Amino acid sequence: MPTIAVVEDNADNRLLLQAILGDQYELVEYENGADALTGISGSRPDLVLLDISLPGMDGNEILKRIRQDSSLSALPVIALTAHAMAGDRERFLAAGFNDYVTKPIVDETLLTGAIERLLKQ
Amino acid sequence: MSGMHPVVDHNAIDRLRGFGGPKLVRGMIELFLSNAPIKAADAREALDCGDSAALRAALHGLKSSAGQLGAHSVYQACIAGEELASRGELTPCATHVERIEADLPRVSRELQAIQLEA
Numbered sequence: 001m002p003t004i005a006v007v008e009d010n011a012d013n014r015l016l017l018q019a020i021l022g023d024q025y026e027l028v029e030y031e032n033g034a035d036a037l038t039g040i041s042g043s044r045p046d047l048v049l050l051d052i053s054l055p056g057m058d059g060n061e062i063l064k065r066i067r068q069d070s071s072l073s074a075l076p077v078i079a080l081t082a083h084a085m086a087g088d089r090e091r092f093l094a095a096g097f098n099d100y101v102t103k104p105i106v107d108e109t110l111l112t113g114a115i116e117r118l119l120k121q
Numbered sequence: 122m123s124g125m126h127p128v129v130d131h132n133a134i135d136r137l138r139g140f141g142g143p144k145l146v147r148g149m150i151e152l153f154l155s156n157a158p159i160k161a162a163d164a165r166e167a168l169d170c171g172d173s174a175a176l177r178a179a180l181h182g183l184k185s186s187a188g189q190l191g192a193h194s195v196y197q198a199c200i201a202g203e204e205l206a207s208r209g210e211l212t213p214c215a216t217h218v219e220r221i222e223a224d225l226p227r228v229s230r231e232l233q234a235i236q237l238e239a
Contacts, residue, residue, distance in 0.1 A: 012152040012186045019141025053181060082185065082200075104133075104188035104196075108140055 001026050002119055005045040007036040007062065008080065009054050013103065017049065020108045021115070033057030037065055040072060047118055050097075052081040060095060067096050076118035078111075128224055129231040133191025143239040150236040153186045154229055157195075161225055164202070164218050168211060176214060177206035183221070192228045195221050 003026045008014050014029050021027060028045060030036035033054055040048065048066070052059035059079060066072045079092050079100035092100045099114040137146050160183040167175035184199035202217035 010182065010185050011156075012149045012189065015145065015148050015152065016137070016140065016189060019145040055178065082181075082188075103185055105140075106136060 002046040003028060005030065005036065005040050005048045008051040016105065033062040036062060047115060048075060048077040049080055050077050052079050063096055078114055127231060128192060128194060128228050130191030130193055134235055146239040147236050149190060150232045153190055153232060157183055157225060161221050168214055168218050171211055173206045173209045173211055177203050180206065194224045195228055
């Protein structure tokens, strides 16, 4: 079963993601960037779901450090974001994310489809 | 209470039930009922102290679960207030914090009722 690292400080979002994804994937949860980077470095997941708006080290900084690590640089990373404005997709892709999903999640297939596509690559 | 429109969008609750059944609905409501009053109080304190960063953090913390549970008025107030707080514009944030404080009790009561039925 593929492993997905979920980096999300909000408990109910983690609960929701577990409900949507837990039957198909093993989820490893982190509530902050420092723990996530340590954990991901120690045990590489198959994909990362990364909340953009984390307290302290935000998602963009975490992504930057993932991409700078030669052992992690090719890791698929999906941004979880509450911001969904024109141009956001291009900004996230330009920043190095592989895809993004907006919150609140209203269509789980957008999330599951993105994960499936990236894991096939 | 009679004749008042619901403050929780039951389509959102149905969606959550589709994602993870009654267990998910109960779990998310429980988390909201525990955390939302704390976040609302944090927002009020931050507003009164003039701390835009703390206000932004409190509203951000409340926003996601309010949105996922269909508490639209609270969700929209969080969005608007967080945006203003991120720009340091605290004075207009008061309206949104007041909206949250006004609506949260009824939202909580509706969610408690849903939780019992879930």
